[in-house]
Structures are given as structure tokens and as C-alpha cells.
Amino acid sequence: MKAQENVYLKKAADLTYDCVQCGYCLPSCPTYLTMKTETQSPRGRINLVRVAAEGHITVNELSVPIDLCLGCRSCEHVCPSNMEYGKMLELVKVVSAITKSRLCLHCDVFVRVSSLSMCFRIKVS
Structure with missing residues (x-):
């Protein structure tokens, strides 16, 4: 991981250390209500960010849960620890964007499709 990303x-x-893991955010999160998986909840994403910062997972492994977050911040309204x-989400999106752009510097064309990043090399004959 580069210094800027770090x-x-x-x-x-x-910011994640303010979370007390109470779960009040779960019923307010549209992606959690739809997908019913911890990684698609604010609490799950908070844990993933913490684990990534500790170096146990890569930033790329955060991409799907972070990209699927609607950013509605309804979780903040019910959070007892404020x-x-x-703010955390925006910082992680910056890290994710830096990582994705570096991964695709070798490509002639970079296309973003849904929450997945795909690179296509175009051969010029």
C-alpha cells in the first residue's frame, strides 16, 4: 500500500473506534435489509475498514461492500455513539479510487461497470 493510501x-x-458494535444501524441500512449479510451493513463495513488498516485484508477486498453502500447515512441517525x-465512507472511497486507478494505469481504456472495475487492452494494428 502506498503512503497516500495509508x-x-x-x-x-x-473513526471506526467510535463504533460500539451495538447493531442499531442494521435495521436502518437499505443494503443490509436487502442482502442480509454482515459485510453489507454499516457495522460490517466498519469492521472491514479496521481490518484493512491493520493489514489483514487488501483495499481491493473492501471494494464491493463499500461500492454497494448507498451512502444514505441513515445509520448515523440511529447511532448512539455518533x-x-x-466521513469514514468517503475516506475509504478515496483509497479505493486511488488503488483502482493505479491498477489500471497500464490500460488504454478503463471502464467502470457496476461495482466491478474492468480493464480492457485495445490493440492498435
Whole structure:
């Protein structure tokens, strides 16, 4: 991980320590209500950010859960510890964008499809 990414990820991880893991956010989260998986909940994403900052998973492994978050911040309204989820989300999106752009610097064309990033090499004959 590059220094620039590390700074943003550290800032995001510092925000995660405000979460007390109570679960009040779960019923307010549209993606959790739809998918019913912990990684698609604010609490799950918070844990993933913390684990990524500790180096146990890569930033790329955060991409799908982070990209699927609607960013509605309804979780913040029910949070008893006032965890700044929206701020954390934006910091992680910056890290994700930096990572994805670096992965695709070799490509002639970079196409973003849904929550997946795909690179296509175009041969010029």
C-alpha cells in the first residue's frame, strides 16, 4: 500500500473506534435489509475498514461492500455513539479510487461497470 493510501485509510480506521458494535444501524441500512449479510451493513463495513488498516485484508477486498453502500447515512441517525460513518465512507472511497486507478494505469481504456472495475487492452494494428 502506498503512503497516500495509508494516510486516508488510517484516518478512516481512526473513526471506526467510535463504533460500539451495538447493531442499531442494521435495521436502518437499505443494503443490509436487502442482502442480509454482515459485510453489507454499516457495522460490517466498519469492521472491514479496521481490518484493512491493520493489514489483514487488501483495499481491493473492501471494494464491493463499500461500492454497494448507498451512502444514505441513515445509520448515523440511529447511532448512539455518533460514529461518523459518512466521513469514514468517503475516506475509504478515496483509497479505493486511488488503488483502482493505479491498477489500471497500464490500460488504454478503463471502464467502470457496476461495482466491478474492468480493464480492457485495445490493440492498435
